Amino acid sequence: MIRVELVKLARRPRNWASVALLCGLPLLVAVFVAVTHLAPPPGQGPALLSEVLSSGSLYPAAALAIVLPVFLPVAVAVFAGDSIAGEADSGMLRYLLTRPVGRTRLLWAKLVALTVYVVTTVVLIALTAYATGTLLFGSQPVAAIRGSLTTSSVAATSLSGSGLSPVQLILRTLGAVAFIAVSMLGVAAIALFLSTVTDSSLGAALGALAALITSEVLVTLNSASAINPYLPTRYWLAWIDFFRQPILWRNIDRGFAVQAIYVGVFLAAAWAHFATKDITS
């Protein structure tokens, strides 16, 4: 079952089109920045974009900052919203379940495919951005430094002004990729649950996006501070803490924990609803 879902995932051109668009946006931004040599000043525009002119190896992080606020959640919500509702919408769900396939197993297979899509997308954005960054901005170390990193060199400057060695930069970028992937799994879980509730994949995707927009609005309200730490988007931007010196783990830890809770709760709700749902289409 899982293999079938993964093959479906790989064979659907629209999935690759969405990944291509997500990888293409940072590419477009990089081309403009490289041609004009005009990056936004530090502290303005997408995080770390100002740094890429001096170090292309930071571009994966900048690329993730570009797609994180809107495009990545939209793509994930659309894909996850289509998981069950898409099958129902096309009339395939009833036939799918007439095979000796348990509903829980089907849901599990959908979840695995969803996870593969999210992780693959985030990793591909980072990889293509790395290739773009090193090609257009170069990957030469900023400079050799003395002191505790004697044997190494500075690949980039952290937000705290100190240098990051190439190894540190790679590890921190991997941490940011993992954090963003887990954050997107939270979106996917909400959309997957809604996908079991409605037969409209568009409705499920829009429902998940509505939840995210609501969360974004509440995060900015002082009057909603009591629920602020529990909102799904509260810690989304905490991935930037990987690029401080030292790494500030507080919000990163909480971000992982909040997403784990959202994934757990909404997957459980999806299972509870889908396992005994009347399948009419």
Added chain:
Amino acid sequence: MIVHPRARWRWAVVVCGTVLLGAFPAALAALPVAGSAVSPAALRARIMASASLPYQGYAESTVDLGLPPLPDLQGVSNLLDGTTDQYAWYRSPRHWRSDTLTAVGEDDVYQVCGATYLWNYSYNLLTRVLGTEPVRLPRAADLLPPALARQLLGLASAADHLSRLPSLRVAGVDAAGLRLVPADPATTVSAVDIWADPADGLPVEVRIMGRGTSRPVLVSSFLQVSQRRPALATVIPHPAPGVDVVTTRLSSLNGFLNEDHRRHPWPPRLGGLARLPIAGGGLAGVAAYGSGFARFALVPLPGTTGSRIVDAATAAGAAKVTLTGGTGVLIRTPLLTVLLASPPFRGITFLFAGAVSPALLESAASDLFSRFASRP
């Protein structure tokens, strides 16, 4: 509609699990807080003696003054009207660091022996300020609970009233509460509430109430704190190659102070309050008057800077006031009062600011202008 019994069972599991997860933080918060029998005076003494205690932690400060954005003072306006997140590493009074965090950068302050380093990510600039700054603009690090609590308690006079508040759990610390009520009616501070570790006096939360307000105007609190001593390497700046490094002896106030104002011989008393000596001499153009919480700063602003600030304040709805010998624009907040006073000549604006009543500042400005008028 027929609901399958299994569906009921499954939903019951999901709902119960969700409720348990949701109730967990509330249950933790509802756990009884260990009380403390320490007296108000003893707790105050412990807090004042806590400057040598190392700590590191994540603090959040929320200030709701409603200050309008003022030119050249944007940083102060932001600090005093919004939420500031910072992470602090404090080894000792001579070695500490505070990072003010934003979603796309950070501004850091390092104290390394006698030098202060200011890191500004937006400008890719590390500024080394030599020597102490007797007079400077407020920084985010001033709002860290330990620094703020000690600063406020240091202002207290013998007439102010100290009492204990119920203990509160802050960032995992069962903190003993202390309330300070200023006796001077001229101040806008109605009470200062401080919670500190009763064992060693490390402050973990500070609230300041203004007169006539039911909610705190300023809340500064640790969200996470540990008394582990940070490594020396953490509190010393390590600028990467490519970072601009400059050294200065100038105070942050010099950005908009004019050397011409150093010649102002400030009177010994204004508005009935005595002039305060500024440790280290300070900037000759800046003065402070008063005592305890009823004190205000007097800063002369050069013509263009002063005019722009007055215009911005007027555009934001600040009230115009008539003073003896001049005019003024009054910015009134629940805690801080700012008066921008201009004599009819001289092309200068005087900024009076403090947690004092508007009447006091107006009286002080009128006093100052009267002295100008009486001079030949």
